[in-house]
Amino acid sequence: MTTHTDYLWFNTRQRREMVRITDQVAEIVAKSGVTDGLVLVSAMHITAGVYVNDWEDGLIADFGEWLEKLAPSGLDYHHHRTGEDNGDAHLKRTLIGHQVILPITNGRLDLGPWEQVFYAEFDGRRKKRVVVKVMGQ
Amino acid sequence: MTTHTDYLWFNTRQRREMVRITDQVAEIVAKSGVTDGLVLVSAMHITAGVYVNDWEDGLIADFGEWLEKLAPSGLDYHHHRTGEDNGDAHLKRTLIGHQVILPITNGRLDLGPWEQVFYAEFDGRRKKRVVVKVMGQ
Amino acid sequence: MTTHTDYLWFNTRQRREMVRITDQVAEIVAKSGVTDGLVLVSAMHITAGVYVNDWEDGLIADFGEWLEKLAPSGLDYHHHRTGEDNGDAHLKRTLIGHQVILPITNGRLDLGPWEQVFYAEFDGRRKKRVVVKVMGQ
Numbered sequence: 158m159t160t161h162t163d164y165l166w167f168n169t170r171q172r173r174e175m176v177r178i179t180d181q182v183a184e185i186v187a188k189s190g191v192t193d194g195l196v197l198v199s200a201m202h203i204t205a206g207v208y209v210n211d212w213e214d215g216l217i218a219d220f221g222e223w224l225e226k227l228a229p230s231g232l233d234y235h236h237h238r239t240g241e242d243n244g245d246a247h248l249k250r251t252l253i254g255h256q257v258i259l260p261i262t263n264g265r266l267d268l269g270p271w272e273q274v275f276y277a278e279f280d281g282r283r284k285k286r287v288v289v290k291v292m293g294q
Numbered sequence: 295m296t297t298h299t300d301y302l303w304f305n306t307r308q309r310r311e312m313v314r315i316t317d318q319v320a321e322i323v324a325k326s327g328v329t330d331g332l333v334l335v336s337a338m339h340i341t342a343g344v345y346v347n348d349w350e351d352g353l354i355a356d357f358g359e360w361l362e363k364l365a366p367s368g369l370d371y372h373h374h375r376t377g378e379d380n381g382d383a384h385l386k387r388t389l390i391g392h393q394v395i396l397p398i399t400n401g402r403l404d405l406g407p408w409e410q411v412f413y414a415e416f417d418g419r420r421k422k423r424v425v426v427k428v429m430g431q
Numbered sequence: 432m433t434t435h436t437d438y439l440w441f442n443t444r445q446r447r448e449m450v451r452i453t454d455q456v457a458e459i460v461a462k463s464g465v466t467d468g469l470v471l472v473s474a475m476h477i478t479a480g481v482y483v484n485d486w487e488d489g490l491i492a493d494f495g496e497w498l499e500k501l502a503p504s505g506l507d508y509h510h511h512r513t514g515e516d517n518g519d520a521h522l523k524r525t526l527i528g529h530q531v532i533l534p535i536t537n538g539r540l541d542l543g544p545w546e547q548v549f550y551a552e553f554d555g556r557r558k559k560r561v562v563v564k565v566m567g568q
Contacts, residue, residue, distance in 0.1 A: 220388075353518065397471055
C-alpha cells in the first residue's frame with residue numbers, strides 16, 4: 158500500500174470564488190504512483206469547501222446566488238459576537254460540502270464525463286489550504 | 295491490500311427517482327473478497343447523488359418535496375442559457391450529497407439498523423453511472 | 432495495511448445536541464497504530480450526522496437556528512404517518528452531512544487550525560452509535 162500527501166494553497170482575489178482544481182489533483186495522483194485507490198480532497202479551513210460539479214460559468218453563478226439565498230450574508234449571526242463577520246461562510250461551506258473522495262482506476266482519476274473538482278472559497282483574500290491524501294497501490 | 299472497482303448503471307423511468315442500492319453494493323463488496331475496509335459509492339453524473347437514509351416511502355416523498363422547496367425547478371437559472379433545463383438538478387444533488395463511504399467489517403457492510411443506500415436521480419430517463427470502489431484486506 | 436474499527440456511543444440529554452468528538456477520534460487513531468492513512472467517522476443512525484467546523488458556541492447556535500429554518504420541525508411530514516415525529520431530523524442530518532473522512536499524517540489527525548469534528552444529534556435522548564474505521568499503515 159502506498160500513501161502520498163500533498164497540500165494545495167489558495168489566496169483568492171475575491172472573498173468568494175470557485176476555483177477548478179481537477180488538474181492539480183490529477184497531478185498529485187500521478188506523482189504518488191498510485192494506479193488504483195482513492196484520493197481525499199478536503200478543505201482545511203472551515204469557511205471553504207470542495208465539491209464536484211459542472212465546469213460551466215452559468216452554473217457557477219447559480220451556485221453563488223443559491224448559496225446566498227439559503228445561507229445569507231449580512232445577518233446578525235451569533236458567531237459575529239466573536240468579532241468575526243463570516244457566519245454565512247461557515248453555513249455556505251456546509252451546503253456545498255467540505256470534502257470529496259475520488260476513485261483512481263488504471264492510473265487515472267475515475268471521473269464521469271462532466272465531473273470537475275472545485276475549491277469553493279467563501280471567505281478568501283488570505284492563504285488557505287486543501288489537503289490531498291492519496292491511498293492505494 | 296485489495297481493490298475492486300465496479301459500476302452500477304441506471305436508466306430511470308421518471309425524471310426524479312430514488313433507487314435503493316444497498317443490496318447491489320453489498321454484492322460488489324462480497325465479490326471483491328474484502329472483509330475489512332471501505333467502499334466508495336459515488337455518482338459519476340453531476341445531476342445525481344448517492345445518500346444514506348431510511349427506506350420508508352413517506353420519508354422519500356418528504357425528501358422530494360423538501361429538495362424541490364430548497365432548490366426549485368422552473369426558475370430561470372443562468373445554466374439554462376447553455377440550452378439545459380436542469381439547473382435545479384445540480385443543486386438538488388448538492389443538497390442530498392454526491393457520494394458516501396461505507397465501512398466493511400467482518401465481511402459485511404457495517405451499517406446501522408436503518409441505514410440504506412440510495413441512488414438519487416434528478417435528471418433521469420437516460421443511462422447514468424455510479425462507481426463502486428472497494429479497498430481493504 | 433492496517434485497519435481498526437471502533438464505535439462511539441451517545442445518549443444525549445437534549446433532543447438536539449452538537450457534541451465535539453475530535454479527541455475521541457484522535458484516541459482511536461492513536462490506538463490503531465496507523466500513522467499514515469484515512470479515518471472514516473460516520474453516524475450509524477439516520478437522524479444524526481457528523482461534521483467538521485468551528486468549536487465556537489455562537490456558531491453552534493447559528494447552525495441550530497439555520498437547520499431549523501431550512502428543515503423545520505412541526506410540519507406535517509409524510510414520514511409521520513408511520514407514527515414517527517422526527518421527519519425534520521432526517522432532513523437536518525442531510526444538510527449537516529452524515530460522515531467525514533479525516534487524513535492521518537505523521538501519526539496525527541491532519542486537520543487545519545480550526546477544524547473540529549462534531550457529532551450532530553437531531554433526535555437524541557436514546558443510545559446511538561458512530562462508527563470509526565481507520566485504514567492505513
